[in-house]
Amino acid sequence: MMRIAAAVLSAGMALSATAASAQEWPSKTIKLVVPYAPGGYTDSVARITARYLEKELGQTVIVDNRAGGGGIVGSDLVAKSPGDGYTLCICSVGAISVAPVAQTTSYDPVKSFKPVSVVSTIPQTVIVNPSLPINTMQDLVAYAKANPGKLSYGSSGAGGLMHYSVQLFDARNGTKMTHVPFKGGSPATAAVVSGEVNLSFTNMTDALPQMEANKVRALAVTSAKRNEFAPQLPTVSETVTPGYSVESWNGLMAPASTPDSIIAKLSDVLKKMAADPEVKKSMAVVGASTEFTTPDEYKAQIAAEVEQWRELLKEIAEKKN
Amino acid sequence: MTDVFAQLGHGFAVAATPINLFFCLVGAIFGTLIGVLPGLGPVATISLLLPATYALSPVSAIIMLAGIYYGAQYGGSTTAILVNIPGESTSVVTAIDGYKMAQQGRASEALAIAAIGSFIAGCIGTVVIALLGPPLALMTQQFASPDYFSLMVLGLVSAVVLANGSAFRAIAMIFLGLLLGMVGMDLNTGEARMTFGLVELSDGINFVALVMGLFGVAEVISNLEGASVRIVNQMRIGTIWPSFSALRGAWGAVLRGTALGTLFGILPGGGATIASFSAYALEKRVAKDRSRFGNGAIEGVAGPESANNAAAQTSFVPLLTMGIPTSATMALMVGALTLHGIAPGPMIISRQPDLFWGLIASMFLGNAMLVIINLPMIGIWVRLLAVPYRLLYLVIVVICAIGVYSVNNSSFDVYMTVGFSLLGYVLRKLDAEPAPLLMGFVLGPMVEENFRRSLITSHGDPMVFLQRPISLALLLISAALLISIMMPAIRQRRVEVFQE
Numbered sequence: 001m002m003r004i005a006a007a008v009l010s011a012g013m014a015l016s017a018t019a020a021s022a023q024e025w026p027s028k029t030i031k032l033v034v035p036y037a038p039g040g041y042t043d044s045v046a047r048i049t050a051r052y053l054e055k056e057l058g059q060t061v062i063v064d065n066r067a068g069g070g071g072i073v074g075s076d077l078v079a080k081s082p083g084d085g086y087t088l089c090i091c092s093v094g095a096i097s098v099a100p101v102a103q104t105t106s107y108d109p110v111k112s113f114k115p116v117s118v119v120s121t122i123p124q125t126v127i128v129n130p131s132l133p134i135n136t137m138q139d140l141v142a143y144a145k146a147n148p149g150k151l152s153y154g155s156s157g158a159g160g161l162m163h164y165s166v167q168l169f170d171a172r173n174g175t176k177m178t179h180v181p182f183k184g185g186s187p188a189t190a191a192v193v194s195g196e197v198n199l200s201f202t203n204m205t206d207a208l209p210q211m212e213a214n215k216v217r218a219l220a221v222t223s224a225k226r227n228e229f230a231p232q233l234p235t236v237s238e239t240v241t242p243g244y245s246v247e248s249w250n251g252l253m254a255p256a257s258t259p260d261s262i263i264a265k266l267s268d269v270l271k272k273m274a275a276d277p278e279v280k281k282s283m284a285v286v287g288a289s290t291e292f293t294t295p296d297e298y299k300a301q302i303a304a305e306v307e308q309w310r311e312l313l314k315e316i317a318e319k320k321n
Numbered sequence: 322m323t324d325v326f327a328q329l330g331h332g333f334a335v336a337a338t339p340i341n342l343f344f345c346l347v348g349a350i351f352g353t354l355i356g357v358l359p360g361l362g363p364v365a366t367i368s369l370l371l372p373a374t375y376a377l378s379p380v381s382a383i384i385m386l387a388g389i390y391y392g393a394q395y396g397g398s399t400t401a402i403l404v405n406i407p408g409e410s411t412s413v414v415t416a417i418d419g420y421k422m423a424q425q426g427r428a429s430e431a432l433a434i435a436a437i438g439s440f441i442a443g444c445i446g447t448v449v450i451a452l453l454g455p456p457l458a459l460m461t462q463q464f465a466s467p468d469y470f471s472l473m474v475l476g477l478v479s480a481v482v483l484a485n486g487s488a489f490r491a492i493a494m495i496f497l498g499l500l501l502g503m504v505g506m507d508l509n510t511g512e513a514r515m516t517f518g519l520v521e522l523s524d525g526i527n528f529v530a531l532v533m534g535l536f537g538v539a540e541v542i543s544n545l546e547g548a549s550v551r552i553v554n555q556m557r558i559g560t561i562w563p564s565f566s567a568l569r570g571a572w573g574a575v576l577r578g579t580a581l582g583t584l585f586g587i588l589p590g591g592g593a594t595i596a597s598f599s600a601y602a603l604e605k606r607v608a609k610d611r612s613r614f615g616n617g618a619i620e621g622v623a624g625p626e627s628a629n630n631a632a633a634q635t636s637f638v639p640l641l642t643m644g645i646p647t648s649a650t651m652a653l654m655v656g657a658l659t660l661h662g663i664a665p666g667p668m669i670i671s672r673q674p675d676l677f678w679g680l681i682a683s684m685f686l687g688n689a690m691l692v693i694i695n696l697p698m699i700g701i702w703v704r705l706l707a708v709p710y711r712l713l714y715l716v717i718v719v720i721c722a723i724g725v726y727s728v729n730n731s732s733f734d735v736y737m738t739v740g741f742s743l744l745g746y747v748l749r750k751l752d753a754e755p756a757p758l759l760m761g762f763v764l765g766p767m768v769e770e771n772f773r774r775s776l777i778t779s780h781g782d783p784m785v786f787l788q789r790p791i792s793l794a795l796l797l798i799s800a801a802l803l804i805s806i807m808m809p810a811i812r813q814r815r816v817e818v819f820q821e
Binding site: 187 | 520
């Protein structure tokens with residue numbers, strides 16, 4: 001019924017204005033693509049965002065899960081969609097900033113999209129098995145230097161953020177740790193608890209319950225600033241690796257050909273959303289901090305991240321030769 | 322012990338919410354329905370309904386899917402007894418004596434004992450899960466990668482030992498499954514493997530597409546092939562309560578079948594079909610007068626029917642405590658849990674107590690519902706056999722296509738289903754069972770993952786598999802099992818069991 005009403009309404013609009021301009025956007029249902037499976041963390045963030053957009057824009061926003069290839073399949077779909085403002089994406093750092101550097105993707109992280117704003121962020125937490133004589137980040141670097149290759153770290157899979165953040169850490173500190181990939185972040189965290197691996201740079205969401213149960217020892221967070229959910233933890237940057245910053249983000253992006261007026265309108269809505277206490281509360285439930293960036297800031301951030309990973313890979317490749 | 326009862330009480334609170342009761346009933350009805358209809362088994366049905374469970378909470382979804390599985394054990398016997406058409410592979414042996422009983426005018430007796438046996442077995446099997454689950458899960462928390470590797474090797478070896486028919490074909494099917502499981506991103510390097518450059522394959526072959534093709538559509542094709550006019554003889558069933566003397570003759574068989582089924586359900590590669598065959602063989606062996614079998618012996622119905630239902634319940638034990646599927650149906654349950662973001666394994670009981678205890682409690686309720694659904698309403702189910710197949714199959718195939726598409730909104734998956742349907746049909750023609758293939762497909766990636774991870778953490782030393790006691794013990798059992806199927810005497814015995 002709602003759909004029919006919406007269709008009639010949009011048909012009427014199309015008649016009254018000969019060409020539907022961006023000013024009248026949105027005049028029909030918006031599709032919000034999530035490049036991951038339903039029920040996951042990005043999906044939750046997307047559903048919170050979709051609900052808010054729906055309320056503010058007065059249009060139906062449907063969430064379309066297009067999982068596959070660690071987010072590449074869905075991101076690629078959005079990059080290739082028409083830039084009419086009716087196909088948007090809740091993209092994430094893995095498929096946008098990391099994958100195009102590490103693998104071949106048919107989209108370019110900077111050129112194929114118009115970023116709107118980061119919606120939420122989650123830092124990684126450096127956790128170690130409590131049986132290790134490592135209590136601070138300084139201890140960790142010293143131990144790793146004294147025992148090259150002996151410390152092992154769990155990751156969510158090769159080429160994922162949990163893998164690259166340690167690679168970056170190794171490169172900056174001149175340490176060498178052994179990579180042990182798992183299928184996803186949660187089993188990698190469980191492996192730190194059981195002692196199968198020594199440490200991991202784990203998503204805050206996965207780390208918090210284990211920290212509270214004293215099953216792991218948390219040393220630091222990887223973001224540039226301290227985190228609201230664990231303010232007692234220092235950052236990696238302030239302890240051993242100045243300038244080190246790795247953060248997992250989810251953000252709203254549109255195809256590159258989307259008109260700037262639509263991006264501006266979306267940006268306004270997201271700015272309001274980031275200040276909404278209800279949204280903040282729902283985000284906190286999934287362990288995320290609500291964020292807002294302007295489209296230009298967001299674009300610069302992605303470009304800087306891509307550059308960071310590109311350099312790291314070059315460095316690693318040179319060391320191998 | 323008291324703890325178990327407290328937990329079980331919590332489970333009943335979960336299972337008895339209106340929504341979960343409703344889906345338990347839906348599962349039981351669906352299970353009975355497909356149990357009655359020949360040619361549509363629980364594997365195909367669960368794979369068809371998998372995408373539909375998306376909208377449900379994980380607890381309701383698993384309760385419903387489990388209900389389908391054990392519900393099919395009830396429904397399967399109905400048609401086996403009344404019209405000599407086993408609705409399920411698990412009821413094949415039931416038809417031998419059950420149909421004879423029906424011809425002798427003892428249909429009600431056979432139906433009742435099948436339902437009562439199933440109910441008793443289902444309840445006992447459920448108690449076994451409740452008692453065995455938590456300690457087993459606690460034990461498997463000690464498991465590290467090498468132990469998991471060896472456990473899965475044992476699972477694959479058992480799948481060969483317990484598969485119907487040729488062991489050679491079963492091994493071939495497992496390896497085909499392992500190969501299919503290799504497709505997709507390599508965990509350790511992030512490189513795409515055997516994807517032919519298709520992004521759609523980078524996460525591996527879609528599980529739902531594979532099972533729907535291999536089990537669902539392929540089954541439809543081969544059924545259509547033999548589709549002849551089915552004449553359903555309308556017989557009067559009469560009262561459904563058996564005489565006291567009949568019950569007395571059958572209670573031993575019910576208990577023996579329950580014990581055997583409980584055991585076979587827990588064993589990797591076991592499951593309800595093999596349990597029912599073995600129970601029939603056992604009843605024949607312990608009977609004083611063997612000539613009664615094949616001529617309407619009530620034990621020939623009571624034993625296998627109790628065994629298949631007990632096994633249907635207890636096959637959840639390895640899944641919920643170790644994350645290891647022991648049969649094709651349980652492999653589907655892994656898929657269902659994963660779709661809902663729950664990693665099957667020892668953490669389920671502690672992290673998802675609602676799911677574990679709710680499921681167990683729902684099994685008690687579901688079994689009680691099934692007795693009611695099956696006994697007084699038997700006439701309705703039998704009438705279902707009159708639905709023309711050409712209509713039924715059309716519906717099934719369309720639902721298949723919609724279901725596969727809806728998982729990832731991907732038409733590629735639908736094409737893949739078509740491919741697997743053809744493969745499934747060819748495999749059927751070659752007498753190669755697809756069940757071991759599915760075991761290989763599901764366990765293969767886990768085997769590889771744990772094998773490679775073990776070697777990374779041991780810095781390349783393969784002795785790690787022999788140094789850990791759990792791993793060593795599991796590998797020794799696997800080796801013993803493998804040797805046993807090589808030995809001619811045992812091979813002979815295995816063939817015998819399946820021929821009976």
